[in-house]
Amino acid sequence: NLLQPKQLKNGRKQPPGPVSLPVIGHLHLLGNLPQRALQSLAKKYGPIMSLRLGDKPTIVVSSPEAAQLFLKTHDAVFASRPRIQATELMSFGEKGIALTQYGPYWRDIRKLCSVHLFSPSKVEFYAPLRREEVGLLVESLKRSATAHEVVDLSMLLYDVIESITFKMIWGRSKDERFDMKGLIQEVARLGGTFNITDYVPWLGKFDLQGITQSMKKNNKEMNKMLETIMVEHEQDTSKKQEHHKDFIDHLLSLIHDQPYSPHDEEIVAIDRTNIKAIVMDLIIAAFETTATTLDWAFSELLRNPRVMKKLQQELENVVGLDKMVEQTDVEKLNYLDMVVKETYRLHPVAPFLIPHESTEDITINGYYIKKNTRVIVNVWAIGRDPKTWSENVEEFYPERFFDNNIDLKGHDFELIPFGSGRRGCPGMLLGLMSVKYTIARLVHCFNWELPNGMNPEDIDMNEKFGLSIPRVKHLSAKPTYRLVR
Numbered sequence: 001n002l003l004q005p006k007q008l009k010n011g012r013k014q015p016p017g018p019v020s021l022p023v024i025g026h027l028h029l030l031g032n033l034p035q036r037a038l039q040s041l042a043k044k045y046g047p048i049m050s051l052r053l054g055d056k057p058t059i060v061v062s063s064p065e066a067a068q069l070f071l072k073t074h075d076a077v078f079a080s081r082p083r084i085q086a087t088e089l090m091s092f093g094e095k096g097i098a099l100t101q102y103g104p105y106w107r108d109i110r111k112l113c114s115v116h117l118f119s120p121s122k123v124e125f126y127a128p129l130r131r132e133e134v135g136l137l138v139e140s141l142k143r144s145a146t147a148h149e150v151v152d153l154s155m156l157l158y159d160v161i162e163s164i165t166f167k168m169i170w171g172r173s174k175d176e177r178f179d180m181k182g183l184i185q186e187v188a189r190l191g192g193t194f195n196i197t198d199y200v201p202w203l204g205k206f207d208l209q210g211i212t213q214s215m216k217k218n219n220k221e222m223n224k225m226l227e228t229i230m231v232e233h234e235q236d237t238s239k240k241q242e243h244h245k246d247f248i249d250h251l252l253s254l255i256h257d258q259p260y261s262p263h264d265e266e267i268v269a270i271d272r273t274n275i276k277a278i279v280m281d282l283i284i285a286a287f288e289t290t291a292t293t294l295d296w297a298f299s300e301l302l303r304n305p306r307v308m309k310k311l312q313q314e315l316e317n318v319v320g321l322d323k324m325v326e327q328t329d330v331e332k333l334n335y336l337d338m339v340v341k342e343t344y345r346l347h348p349v350a351p352f353l354i355p356h357e358s359t360e361d362i363t364i365n366g367y368y369i370k371k372n373t374r375v376i377v378n379v380w381a382i383g384r385d386p387k388t389w390s391e392n393v394e395e396f397y398p399e400r401f402f403d404n405n406i407d408l409k410g411h412d413f414e415l416i417p418f419g420s421g422r423r424g425c426p427g428m429l430l431g432l433m434s435v436k437y438t439i440a441r442l443v444h445c446f447n448w449e450l451p452n453g454m455n456p457e458d459i460d461m462n463e464k465f466g467l468s469i470p471r472v473k474h475l476s477a478k479p480t481y482r483l484v485r
């Protein structure tokens with residue numbers, strides 16, 4: 001019986017799992033799309049499965065009930081992160097948030113950022129910025145519509161989120177001196193690759209995948225870019241008004257306005273390296289995730305003209321055709337909310353969240369799990385489980401959210417694209433506003449047609465695996481302006 005727990009010598013039981021190979025353990029089973037490979041394995045071995053990735057014991061969690069056990073019931077035990085090479089080489093040695101071990105430093109930094117950068121008032125604070133950037137995109141699409149042009153929608157969506165993210169973080173959208181998008185996409189690629197050094201450390205010195213070298217190169221360039229940007233912020237003596245301040249201004253003021261006092265436990269010591277590490281985490285956490293969500297949302301809307309029409313109808317009813325949709329309208333758009341949830345169900349941009357790690361030995365459901373075990377939550381598989389979502393799991397059907405209260409906040413473990421608990425995404429409100437507002441504006445302003453009479457079902461929906469799961473191919477479409485102003 002495959003579901004038999006593994007019996008340990010001391011009589012304890014480990015969760016079931018496949019037979020492993022020497023040295024690599026189960027690494028060979030992951031393939032190019034690990035989210036799918038682990039989904040198939042979980043069908044055989046169950047929702048709490050044990051694997052060994054190289055020499056790292058790993059638990060793969062694949063059902064809502066199991067996710068709740070690890071992210072809520074025993075949240076505190078699994079709130080740490082594994083020490084991986086990327087932390088050292090790309091996150092300035094645990095000085096950021098996302099890859100930093102659970103403990104007082106992480107807690108303080110996260111609290112600081114939550115207050116200064118992620119709070120609901122900050123979502124409002126950046127509303128004019130989002131309005132301006134999405135407005136520029138609408139204007140450029142109007143010109144394409146007049147010229148009957150097909151546009152590279154994926155590229156435009158990544159560009160608008162790039163502009164919003166960079167302006168929010170350091171006050172300018174594009175900077176010809178640096179290839180910011182390239183550097184970030186490289187981080188996402190490197191961070192998402194199963195790095196053999198993390199699993200079979202003694203192979204590290206050979207750098208078989210060339211990852212160590214690429215990480216060092218990337219970090220050198222990132223460091224140079226972030227240093228330049230910080231120095232420019234520090235040299236800018238034009239006393240910025242509060243509403244012109246970006247993330248870096250806020251973080252720098254924490255060094256300059258609130259010097260660390262050893263007597264004051266409330267304030268954590270922040271120096272320039274911390275700021276670089278935090279800023280780097282934030283751009284990666286905010287840019288790829290938001291842009292990839294939008295790319296998938298539009299892929300599904302174009303593939304499902306019925307849903308696109310229904311969303312346009314909602315916008316017409318709530319906003320009308322003679323004015324622009326505003327961010328204050330977003331909360332009235334219930335069908336849009338369901339479209340976004342359905343997008344996340346099928347395309348959770350972080351298919352495994354970020355790996356968690358346990359900080360003590362624990363027994364869960366009768367299974368013994370050792371300290372320092374990694375936990376991968378396969379959110380991708382949870383979203384496609386017919387037991388939760390009925391047999392039409394592969395169908396993009398936003399109406400499935402019509403008569404239930406499932407939301408994205410991390411209380412409903414069937415849908416946790418932002419994670420849940422202590423390590424859940426602190427930027428959710430900020431990200432969701434950019435996602436919803438951009439979809440609303442573009443669907444309200446334009447009708448969208450596929451190029452060359454292409455059939456909706458022929459859209460290539462293939463995905464790549466990385467830190468996020470983006471589309472393999474760019475999405476192209478032809479806009480026609482539809483508002484009466």
Ligand code: HEM
Pocket residue numbers: 097098099100110281282285286287289290293349350353354355356417418419420422423424425426427428430431432435
């Ligand atoms: C809109 C799309 C977004 C999605 C789908 C998303 C998803 C996630 C996920 C799945 C995690 C890991 C949760 C876990 O390990 O349990 C995470 C962590 C994080 N996210 Fe987001 N995120 C998004 C946007 C943002 C934005 C806009 C920001 C900041 C401005 C942000 C900042 C962070 C940070 C700092 C962490 C690390 C938290 C920690 O380790 O304590 N995210 N996000």
